Amino acid sequence: MELEPERALDRLVRELGKEKVLTGLDETLVYETDSSNLMGEMPLAIVTPTSVEEVSKVLKICDEEGVPIVPRGSGTDLMGGAVPASRGIILSLSKLNRVLDLDLEDSCVVVESGIITASLSEVLMEHGFFYAPDPSSKDVCTIGGNIAHNAGGPHCLKYGVTSNNVLGMEVVLPSGKVVKLGGKALDPPGYDLQSLFYGSEGTLGVVTKAYLKLTRVPESRRTLLAAFKDIEDAGRAVSEIIGSGIIPGALELIDKASLDSLAVYSPDRFPKGMDAVLIIEVEGYEKVIDRMAERVVEICKKNNVSLVKVAESEEERESWWKGREETTGALGIYAPTFLDEDVSVPRSKIPETLRRLYEIAKAYNVIIASVAHIGDGNFHPAIPFDPKDEDSKMRAFAAERELLKVCVEMGGSITGEHGVGLSKKEFMSWMYGERELELMKRIKKVFDPKGILNPGKVFPSEKGD
Ligand SMILES: Cc1cc2nc3c(=O)[nH]c(=O)nc-3n(C[C@H](O)[C@H](O)[C@H](O)COP(=O)(O)OP(=O)(O)OC[C@H]3O[C@@H](n4cnc5c(N)ncnc54)[C@H](O)[C@@H]3O)c2cc1C
Incomplete structure (x- = not known):
């Protein structure tokens, strides 16, 4: 399909107004990257809708004109998931940030997806409730980003990760159609389409609303x-x-x-x-x-x-x-920067995995320092290195690769909570065979037949890609 960027931009400006379609270099430049610091393509525009109707219009226009869209919350993605891998638009959800319905009787709050995770707690605390998933980035990241990554944090051992705390969601598909998956009541019948969105990293649809479970603050x-x-x-x-x-x-x-x-x-x-x-x-x-x-x-x-x-x-x-x-800042005593890993293994395997990591550290002459949400087997090994020293950099990257291999061997995963994005897509074939990946690709096609949503992410590159 032929890409029609100019026509798409004209249509977007006509539908949303100039002030919501930012094209200046000073506005687009920072969206080339996210917290991964990987550099992507310069976006054509940053589009900032303020209603679900506007999100729907943006998706429909981009789908018809073949323009790629990267949905974006706060850009705290550490794996390059919010980095534009091809030239297209960034769809910022930051202005969709309202609490729509606080229903204490049903222990549920309905919010727009661009709301900052920690700001929710401020609203809920005065009623004796909180929203349990607590990524360390909670003061900055959004509920939409948390759903797209199935985010976790220290509280998730007891209360579960994001998917255990979301009851339903509203999603806009690339066709512009709005669908409601789940809601306040538990256990909706039929296929659990909602579950496909946890960890989908913006590749299936744009989450615009979420129905979140409230938890009582313990005495x-x-x-x-x-x-x-x-x-x-x-x-x-x-x-x-x-x-x-x-x-x-x-x-x-x-x-x-x-x-x-x-x-x-x-x-x-x-x-x-x-x-x-x-x-x-x-x-x-x-x-x-x-x-x-x-x-x-x-x-x-x-x-x-x-x-x-x-x-x-x-x-x-x-x-x-x-x-x-x-712990993160203190790594500065070892080297100016570090590779920040995120892996998980069965809980009982953490001590053995850490021992194997120390062997890798010795073999590659690097330091591997880890902190773990040990209760649920998720941990973050960091490998300090000097970016100006090519040898130090290469040893760090080689050690990181070995480390990921060990976690897979231990029955674990190449990512615990930070996702796949651009950084880890080539390792997906360590986790899944052809058949599983093919099933995922077919699901992607059902939701996004033209492949406009966050292209180039999650799946390993194909020949000629
Ligand atoms: C210092 C630091 C600490 C962190 N600690 C943790 C942690 O403890 N636990 C943890 O799980 N993660 C952690 N992270 C990673 C990151 O903060 C989370 O993955 C977070 O959920 C991303 O939210 P965001 O709003 O910034 O999303 P973004 O970075 O903007 O986007 C992340 C992905 O979600 C997609 N996306 C965003 N919004 C939507 C939407 N509305 N609909 C569909 N797709 C969407 C994007 O396309 C992208 O693929 C940390 C990051 C940093 C920088």
């Missing part, structure tokens, strides 16, 4: 720090805590290489000379919360913990979480 919580000289012991403690029936609200592991950098960056935060630190947050009714914390302490002691303690004040709790947040 009480206790936060514990447990430091281990042997990471295997930490792994066993985690399995036993969960096996005992306690599902912590958050359960995070910081490994030795990360602790070593933190020891330089903020020396008083965590105990020195440890192989692993766990931050464990238990939540529930005031009457039972201390018993839960005691049980966690007992399990850690049984597994040779060197130090375990319950936070004595909010300041102490915040200091531990601040330490967890600082």
Whole structure:
């Protein structure tokens, strides 16, 4: 199909007005990339609709004129998913950001998809509720982006990832048709089309509205720090805590290489000379919360913990979480930048996987520092390197490839929550055979027959691509 960019732009301006179709270099330049820093094609225009009707018009025009569209929330994608792989338009959902219906009786809130994830909590907290999925980027990223990536975070062990917290959605298809999938009531009949949108990375349709599940803020919580000289012991403690029936609200592991950098960056935060630190947050009714914390302490002691303690004040709790947040910045002591990986393996395999990663680090003479949402097996190994030193860069990339292979061998995934985008599409054939990929491609064709939605993403390149 012949691309008609000029005609498409004329039609877009006629339908939406000039102020919603930005074409100036100063406006389009920043949309060449996202948080991955990968550079794509310069967009023809940034289109900023303010209603679902306008989203529908944009899709219809671009579909008829054969112009590629990259849907975009806040551009915090770390894998290049929001980078334009071919010349087309960026469809920014940032102006669709309203709360449409707060239904406390049915524990549901209906929002437009461009709303910032954390801003929702501000609305909900005053009613004693929260929206559970909490990616670290929650102060910036959008609900639409969270759905497109099935985003997760520390709370997801207990409350599930995005797909477990969305009841329904409104989606606009490339034809411009608007469809409603699911809603406030549970368990709609027929094929679960909604589930196709989790992890679809903007390739099937544009999410414009979401029906989100509300969770009650727990009455009480206790936060514990447990430091281990042997990471295997930490792994066993985690399995036993969960096996005992306690599902912590958050359960995070910081490994030795990360602790070593933190020891330089903020020396008083965590105990020195440890192989692993766990931050464990238990939540529930005031009457039972201390018993839960005691049980966690007992399990850690049984597994040779060197130090375990319950936070004595909010300041102490915040200091531990601040330490967890600082792990990324602290890597600066090793090198100017780093490869930020996101993988998952079955929970019980994390200690063994980390051991294999240390072997890779040794073989390639790099550092691999990891933090893990260990409760659900998702972890983020980082490989610091010097971008000005070609050798350092090549070793980091080679180690990263080996690391991904190990995670697949362990029965895990090449991505836990950051998606595939451009960066990992070639590794999709490590996860799936021809048949599975072919099925996915056929689904893509059903939703987007002309292939205008976020082309060049998710699927491995084909010959001549
Ligand atoms: C510092 C940092 C920390 C992060 N921590 C986490 C974390 O803890 N957990 C986690 O899961 N992720 C994390 N991420 C990754 C990222 O923030 C999430 O994937 C987030 O969900 C992306 O949202 P966004 O609004 O920025 O989407 P964008 O980056 O704009 O887009 C992401 C993808 O979704 C598509 N898309 C966006 N909006 C829509 C829509 N309305 N309809 C259809 N497709 C759409 C885009 O085309 C693109 O493919 C982190 C990123 C950063 C930079």
